[in-house]
Amino acid sequence: MVALAAVLPGGALRAEVMGCLIEPDRVADVGSQSVGVIERLMVERGDTVAAGQLVARLAAQVERASLSVAEARSQADAEVKQAEAAYLLAGRKLERTKDLLKRDFVSDQALDQAEAEARMAEHRVGQAREAQRVAAREMRLSNAQLGQRDVRSPFEGVVVERYRTEGERIEREPLVRVARLDPLRVEAIVPASQFGAIAVGQSAKVRTDLPNFAVLQAKVVLVDKVIDPGSNSFRIRLSLPNPDHRIPSGLRCKLDLGGADAKAAPDAASPSGTPLTPAAPAIKPAVARPVPSAPQPQLPVPNLSQPPTLPSARMVHDHKAPERMLVKQFITSVEPHLSLSRSMQRLPALPQEPRRDSAWARIDFSRMVLSLR
Numbered sequence: 001m002v003a004l005a006a007v008l009p010g011g012a013l014r015a016e017v018m019g020c021l022i023e024p025d026r027v028a029d030v031g032s033q034s035v036g037v038i039e040r041l042m043v044e045r046g047d048t049v050a051a052g053q054l055v056a057r058l059a060a061q062v063e064r065a066s067l068s069v070a071e072a073r074s075q076a077d078a079e080v081k082q083a084e085a086a087y088l089l090a091g092r093k094l095e096r097t098k099d100l101l102k103r104d105f106v107s108d109q110a111l112d113q114a115e116a117e118a119r120m121a122e123h124r125v126g127q128a129r130e131a132q133r134v135a136a137r138e139m140r141l142s143n144a145q146l147g148q149r150d151v152r153s154p155f156e157g158v159v160v161e162r163y164r165t166e167g168e169r170i171e172r173e174p175l176v177r178v179a180r181l182d183p184l185r186v187e188a189i190v191p192a193s194q195f196g197a198i199a200v201g202q203s204a205k206v207r208t209d210l211p212n213f214a215v216l217q218a219k220v221v222l223v224d225k226v227i228d229p230g231s232n233s234f235r236i237r238l239s240l241p242n243p244d245h246r247i248p249s250g251l252r253c254k255l256d257l258g259g260a261d262a263k264a265a266p267d268a269a270s271p272s273g274t275p276l277t278p279a280a281p282a283i284k285p286a287v288a289r290p291v292p293s294a295p296q297p298q299l300p301v302p303n304l305s306q307p308p309t310l311p312s313a314r315m316v317h318d319h320k321a322p323e324r325m326l327v328k329q330f331i332t333s334v335e336p337h338l339s340l341s342r343s344m345q346r347l348p349a350l351p352q353e354p355r356r357d358s359a360w361a362r363i364d365f366s367r368m369v370l371s372l373r
Contacts, residue, residue: 017207019188019252020254021187021188021250021252021253022251022253024157024181024249025182025183026155027160027179030152030153030175030178031170031172031173031175032148032149032170035171036060037059038056038058038164038165039166041055041162041164042055043162045160045161046158047158047159048156048159049153049178051153051156053153054150055175057151059149063146063149064146066142067143074132074135074136079128080128080129083128084125086124087121087124087125090114090118091118094115097111098111098114151175157180158178162177163176181242182242184247185238186218186237186238186240186255187236188235188238189231189233190236192234194257195227198236198257200221200222201220204218204257205255205258207253207254213247218238218239218240219239220236224236
């Protein structure tokens with residue numbers, strides 16, 4: 001799946017149409033917890049099943065017989081009634097022994113024996129009742145073992161595949177495959193540049209190639225928090241309502257997150273609670289505009305054959321003139337040629353003339369500076 005992104009003015013990113021895949025919300029290969037032979041298979045491919053509906057049953061003659069025995073044992077209360085009757089008799093005997101002891105017709109040993117028999121009878125009653133509770137637990141255990149021979153659907157959905165038929169022996173292999181089609185799940189891979197621009201609860205348009213389901217509305221329910229370093233992308237999941245099971249799963253689609261640029265993700269906070277500084281927006285490149293060119297001044301073409309006017313020897317050797325005046329006169333005489341050479345860079349090329357030796361080019365400036373000092 002390929003995703004594209006466009007850069008908006010101000011540096012914001014807007015998600016463009018990207019590839020996606022419509023899948024069932026849940027898919028389960030339903031099987032039995034025990035080994036056995038399929039006695040009956042109640043569903044066929046394409047059938048709609050509810051949560052907890054019986055889809056298959058294994059042969060369970062032994063489990064049914066065991067349940068019957070446990071049920072009968074749990075309902076047997078003869079031992080409990082016998083223990084209760086013995087306890088009642090022991091209690092009456094203890095009362096008569098106490099009355100006879102007051103009249104000095106029996107000894108203390110007879111009283112002790114009556115008390116011991118009463119306590120033993122009480123313990124037999126508790127033991128009988130406990131045995132009855134154990135039998136009830138055994139009945140529930142047998143019922144659970146019998147329930148393992150039944151295969152039920154874990155959720156509401158559609159049977160998309162049937163692997164077995166009646167009479168086959170299975171060893172915990174799946175019998176049918178059930179898929180939940182309401183809602184559908186839309187999976188898409190988004191480039192890392194869109195991280196933070198997509199939020200949970202955001203709406204999106206899902207486009208398919210089927211004419212009856214050209215444009216569908218979905219909602220973002222999951223955004224990965226980790227970016228895959230290999231592909232530099234992350235995944236998102238959307239929920240697509242499908243109440244009547246009209247939209248088939250397994251379709252390739254195009255996802256349009258047109259509202260990704262309008263919703264800004266919440267600012268991330270540092271571990272101390274201080275919000276981090278947001279990244280500076282990209283600078284919009286300036287558009288080059290034509291600037292009217294100013295008229296270029298017409299500079300006179302210099303006559304390079306004439307050497308510049310240099311200070312005379314009398315001026316150089318005249319020690320009465322100030323040194324500042326000598327330097328100023330020298331600079332004044334040379335400056336037109338220096339500015340003229342810079343101006344000539346913007347002029348068209350002149351025809352080259354034969355090189356001539358000029359007097360000012362052969363002047364030893366080092367001697368002139370020494371004379372000024």
